[in-house]
Amino acid sequence: MSFLYPLGFLALLGIPVLIIIYIIKNRYTEQVISSTYLWTLSNKFLKRRTPISMIAGIVSLILQIIIVIAVALAIAHPVFTVKNSANDFCFILDGSGSMNITYNDKTRLESGKEEIRKIINGTLKGSTYTILYADSDSPELVGTTSDKEQAFKYLDEIEPAYGNVSDTAALKIAQEYFTETPSVKIYYVTDVDYEHVENVEIINVAKNEQNFAVSDVKTATSGKKLTVSADVISYSGNAELSLGLYIDGSEALAATATVQVKAGEKTSFAFQPVADASEYKELKVSILNDDGLAMDSSVIVYSVNAVNEHRVLIVSDPHENGSEPAFFLTKMFDAINTVKLNYTIVGSEEYSLENYDNYELYVYDGYTPAELPSHGATWFINPTANAPATNFTYQGKMPSGTNARLEWTTDTSSSINPLFKEIDRGNPDEIYVETYVKCGITRDFDIILTHQKNPVLFTGTNAYGNRETVFAFDMNATVGVLTGDFLTLIRNLINYSFPSVLDETSFICGDILDINVLAGCDSITVTSPSGNIKSLDTDASVASYTITEVGVYKIVVKDVTGNSEEYSVFSALPEEERATSVTAQSFELTGEAKDGYRDGTYDDILYLFILIAVIAMADWVVYCYEQYQLR
């Protein structure tokens, strides 16, 4: 043992000073009293004093002397030499993106720094510390020092990186260090477990993390009740998970569920049905337990129906055969559940464009308006005359009893293909009509059904640029409406007429988000969960965006009139990235490790300050006891 400042022992001079002060301060007060008889007599009645009580009067002095000795020792700063306790240490800190995963309000990187600090704190003076940060494929040397405080500063300088770093680079630089100095103790601080390790110590900061994920959220409605089911998985171990269901952004739990999950096994569960929630706009399923990777602990589902809700005006009169106006059409509308159509039926006598404006689809059934609306899609069913701006001409009705078998088009162009979605084009259902209207086409239309090369069902755009569909036959006079393919065709035509901005609202990180560019669309902006905003090109019919983040993306579509609509989609973490604990093959350094231990020194004097504090407290207790005794 040696001392850094031996002159500090001069503080021991305080001991005689203390004794003198004690003697002066503790002099007995002399007093002449009438008689000492009673006082002397009291000795007979005094309890026998224990050996400890005999030194009770100087306990305080003894404690104060010990304090002075401890203070002198602290000033002198003793340094202990401990044999073979120092070494060279090399810490390689993984800087990959996964090290930014937060668990217990701390990133893995911060946990790694703490682990390194602990190791450094546990070493004695005389050791050297080399800190490397593997934040790219060529790890950088943060610093080499023999000073612990400097090493801590190096650690503080390390900033989080979001790189996609393989451990090859870390292995390479560790090997270089090991080859150069075989006695160096190498620590690799990472979030990966290795099956084979040689000449290096792996510190896995993700080892104790809990990690769960929720996926495959499904919904089902029964009346007004909503049933939500999903899958959960635990990547860390068996666990009891609490799950919560939130509806329409409410912070109150709509339903909860408790699920026992086994490590690595997907477990399905369902919440109790929620009443009056069938028409939800969004719902969120969350794992309520603490999770090392919170990104996959919640899934938000936005209702496609809520996005695709449209207002439809049907101009139709009761049929001559006595059936209700647009009977078959409305039944088909009701049967389609991919969109929600709020339709209004008016008679031709009642209809006028001034009174029935602002619909997204105008259906003219057996009626031809004098003027077309300048906005919204139009459907003509069994047209009766020419109408302006329709881009087709009425050429008369074919004779009754034609009983025509309609031919499906064989065109496979990209514009017509979406209309045949989910229709077996090789063997479509046959459609017969009693009669039809012969139409002339003045612009490019996509013809779906023909009879003797006469277009019977075709789609295109009118003079205002709005989408137009013509059914040149009476739906009450055909058996086609009863076939499945025709119903599918109607659904596709609705989708064609209402080109929805979004076809899906749930994505996996890495998916392409396709946004349909509607007529009159002026701009589309996408805001990522982290706040990055990107404007998309609206020249093409579909604007694409690659989803790279986990969370809710906001899409704002603005039309030329200045109106804007906001849509939301949720992007989940890819399944392969949900596991926070990764096991790799090996991290082995070739070569033979050598013993590089040397003598270290220990010069921490914190224990002396603790000793001083404890004794000072004891002295205070003794003082209080004496004062109590004198009361």
Add this chain to the structure above:
Amino acid sequence: MNGPAINEEFLQQLETLQTIVKNNVAGLFGGNHQSKTFGSSCEFADYRDYIAGDDITKIDWNAYARFEKLYLKLYLDERQLHTRIYIDASRSMGYGKGGKDIQAIRTAAALTYLSINEMDKVSVYVIHGDKIEELFTGLLGKDAYFAAIDKFNGIVFDGDCRISDAILPSTVGYGDGLSIIISDFLTDNNFEDAIDYLAGKKRDILCVQILSAEELNPTARGKMHFFDSEATSKYYRKNINKDILAAYKAAVEYSTGRVRDFCHSREADYMLVPANESLYKVFFDKLVGEGVLK
């Protein structure tokens, strides 16, 4: 000092009190206290046969008429007492502000007046070391009392006090009254022999132990070095804490108990008088309560 000092009003109150005499009174002179012997008071006691030479004026002629025999009427005798008061005049009685000396003098003066009022003789002695000094002797009558009372102020409290050594050689009388010892009894010196001696002389005995308030309930705390006022060679040096105070209280109890128990064992009266206690309380509560006065 609390309570009334000696003043005319208090003395008038004292005149309502009377000493209770336990032993047979054997005073030389007639007085105010009934004796068990026959004498010439008005109190009839008994008859006896007439013997030639008896005072014929005391023959009961009514009895002679009935029995035709001469009987002599006997009356109880009333004698004068001689109250002897011994005041401990050691330095321990007078040192400091305890007021034991003042209380001793006031008590002695009051007791003196009480005896004078009963037409008794009073002698007051001051004990210095092993010597008795007469302050005054054979005091009789109120005029003499008021003329002599100033002598109390002349008492010098100094030196030590050895009660037995002082009283035993002195004349204490025989069966002729009350002996009162006023002292703090804070000494290892023998006082028991004096009480035995006085008891042997058929005297009523009253021991008045006077202790100051500080002696009864000391206020000293911490490291103290006490010197004895009578002899500086005697000292007491300690850190006075709760344990020592408890032991001191036990010592006070033991010391007062020792005097009290010894007095009672000799049928002597004992009374502890705090120096700061009023005389009224001492006389009208304590002495009456103890059966010394009535």
